[in-house]
Amino acid sequence: MSDMSDTTTDPTTDTTTGGAVLTFDQVTVGHGGVPAVRDFSANVAPGEILALLGPNGAGKTTTLLAAVGALPVMSGAITALGASIDGRVERNARRGVTLVPDNRGLFHRLSVTDNLRLAKRKGGGSIDSVYENFPKLRSLRGRRCGNLSGGEQQMLALAKALLTKPSVLLIDELSLGLSPIAVQDLLPRLRAIADDQKMAVILVEQHIDLALGIADSAIVLHHGRVALRGSARELRERRDTVEAAYFGRLGEPDNVG
Numbered sequence: 001m002s003d004m005s006d007t008t009t010d011p012t013t014d015t016t017t018g019g020a021v022l023t024f025d026q027v028t029v030g031h032g033g034v035p036a037v038r039d040f041s042a043n044v045a046p047g048e049i050l051a052l053l054g055p056n057g058a059g060k061t062t063t064l065l066a067a068v069g070a071l072p073v074m075s076g077a078i079t080a081l082g083a084s085i086d087g088r089v090e091r092n093a094r095r096g097v098t099l100v101p102d103n104r105g106l107f108h109r110l111s112v113t114d115n116l117r118l119a120k121r122k123g124g125g126s127i128d129s130v131y132e133n134f135p136k137l138r139s140l141r142g143r144r145c146g147n148l149s150g151g152e153q154q155m156l157a158l159a160k161a162l163l164t165k166p167s168v169l170l171i172d173e174l175s176l177g178l179s180p181i182a183v184q185d186l187l188p189r190l191r192a193i194a195d196d197q198k199m200a201v202i203l204v205e206q207h208i209d210l211a212l213g214i215a216d217s218a219i220v221l222h223h224g225r226v227a228l229r230g231s232a233r234e235l236r237e238r239r240d241t242v243e244a245a246y247f248g249r250l251g252e253p254d255n256v257g
């Protein structure tokens, strides 16, 4: 169990639902009937970035997939923008709940602009505004997406998702395969856009310090259980505790659940 009594007493329980646009209420979700995440509760408010941390296999992607309706919950409930999340992924996306998947979800044979045009067909902002936020993409606009670097593809994946003006954006390892400098460039942009658009974000990220550097709050998952939660500021100051949670040294999952 966490000793961060100044943040939240029970790490599996989040009782602050006021103003949340995305709520997980004691959610258990998994694959083929086998739970991968158990009793997960969390709230994310407009403009809030929640960093979802944890080692490989902790259940981070599973949590995001459940939040867009791509995996049915086994028990508990997920609510976004006042309505329950169900299995209709496209409908959830139209309502403003958008996932940037870890495989980036890009069309590699199409140009940068054509990828953006396809995203724009789902509604939302203008391609010009994307190029204002990501000037690098403007200079690459005629390039085939498959010929972009990993960092450029990540930027495009983020830009595509932002084009639909989501209210809730779920990002699975934006920094996958990127240099630390590229991550340092992208994450502050995400912070600024979340602030501007009052967009709620869950950021799954392996770069713990960079994630805590831009997030408002954070949860560490271990073996599908919440091992630790708190404000990002408090967790930055208790880096050793975060690491202990990450490696399951705050107690066995059964004890914290």
Ligand SMILES: Nc1ncnc2c1ncn2[C@@H]1O[C@H](COP(=O)(O)OP(=O)(O)OP(=O)(O)O)[C@@H](O)[C@H]1O
Pocket (backbone or CB within 6 Å): 031, 032, 036, 054, 055, 056, 057, 058, 059, 060, 061, 062, 063
């Ligand atoms: N399609 C699947 N079928 C069966 N089990 C799965 C499937 N996808 C994930 N799992 C299992 O669910 C658990 C959680 O996986 P998940 O991908 O959510 O973890 P993660 O925290 O995102 O890990 P990583 O950091 O490696 O991406 C793991 O034990 C994993 O093996």
